[in-house]
Amino acid sequence: MGVAEDVAAQEFWAGLRLTTQARIGLGRAGDGLPTREVLEFRAAHAAARDAVHNPLDVDALATAVSALGVGEPVHVRSRAGDRSEYLRRPDLGRLPGAVEVVAADRNVADRVAAANSPGARTIWSGAGLGCGDGMGMGAAGSRTDAEEVLAGVPYSGADVGFVLADGLSPRALSDHGVPMVAALMAALGDRYTFAPPVIATQARVALGDHIGAALGVTTVLVLIGERPGLSVADSLGIYLTHHPRPGRTDAERNCVSNIHPPEGLTYARAAQVTAALVDGARRLGRSGVDLKDTSTELPSAATPLVLDASSGRVNDIRRPGPSLVLDAVDPE
Structure with missing residues (x-):
């Protein structure tokens, strides 16, 4: 891979990394990972182990x-x-x-x-x-x-x-x-x-x-x-x-x-x-699978939606049934 291609690839992955904490586009050094990525992986693994055992x-x-x-x-x-x-x-x-x-x-x-x-x-x-x-x-x-x-x-x-x-x-x-x-x-x-x-x-x-x-x-x-x-x-x-x-x-x-x-x-x-x-x-009167929070799915507090458990479809009117769906709220 040429220098220009390498720079373009890094810019591509750099943009995607802004959307996730997952390890993506790590690159390579010969047949393995770059040393920096290996060390960062080991550090993350150590932090996870410490979080469990401390x-x-x-x-x-x-x-x-x-x-x-x-x-x-x-x-x-x-x-x-x-x-x-x-x-x-x-x-x-x-x-x-x-x-x-x-x-x-x-x-x-x-x-x-x-x-x-x-x-x-x-x-x-x-x-x-x-x-x-x-x-x-x-x-x-x-x-x-x-x-x-x-x-x-x-x-x-x-x-x-x-x-x-x-x-x-x-x-x-x-x-x-x-x-x-x-x-x-x-x-x-x-x-x-x-x-x-x-x-x-x-x-x-x-x-x-x-x-x-x-x-x-x-x-x-x-x-x-x-x-x-x-x-x-x-x-x-x-x-x-x-x-x-x-x-x-x-x-x-x-x-x-x-x-x-x-x-x-x-x-x-x-x-x-x-x-x-x-x-x-x-x-x-109960919690669990019958209780839903759909605030992130609703377009506005004025138009509550109800999930029809029998069909799996979302209707745009509230109707009685076995599930309770919460009204929308604006996140801070």
Whole structure:
């Protein structure tokens, strides 16, 4: 390839790279990749591995979450005893193993009483109590039942509960968890009461069903670190489950994913979509496949569209049916 052709090829790929974080047009050096591309690939792979294995700083996160004024957080650990077991046994990450209070000030009783008074937007029925050890073992050495473990989670009866879960990228939760909760609180506004937040470690999404049921919330929002890739290692997802209880399936949830500004979804937009889904779930009475957000598909708020599940076609009138489609909103 001549110099002119090489320059033209680079300009072509440079334009396409502006539209994606994928590795495209890497070039070649003989029969292999250029050294720079190989080193960048290895660095991205190392970042992804670090995102999975570096533990969450629970105390630092708890301090930052407490500052939001939503209540003192409780820490729930799954039955996975360590990161290795968590990765090998996804089932253990879905079950609660232990509960403890985490706060910058361990004497939280006075602050809990003030921040969660009857007139406040956050409801609290008492500070969580330690229960079991990191493996979720009882005093006799046997596995503690989920209900017994979660007796340490304060029942609130609130409208919405926040579970901040490390998932497969604790880094994502550290980077985006607190500003995302702040954006959600602003988007949900005074229409809803909030339960005290729960920080979950070695956690899978379904652990939020147990926590939401223990909190007694109508809707639980699980903010969880998503599986890292070679382009993004700090992506956060929000899983919404209406009337959470153990045994809920993935078909009964809604997900807002790829939250990692500035490249991914912004906090404001993610909060906007999530708040609309919370509203929709309350109207429909359930979450999951029957609840749709089509705000990005609608031409304007004045012309709502409804997806006809029987035909797969989009009609331009609203009609009753098994699915609820949300009104359009203007993204920020």
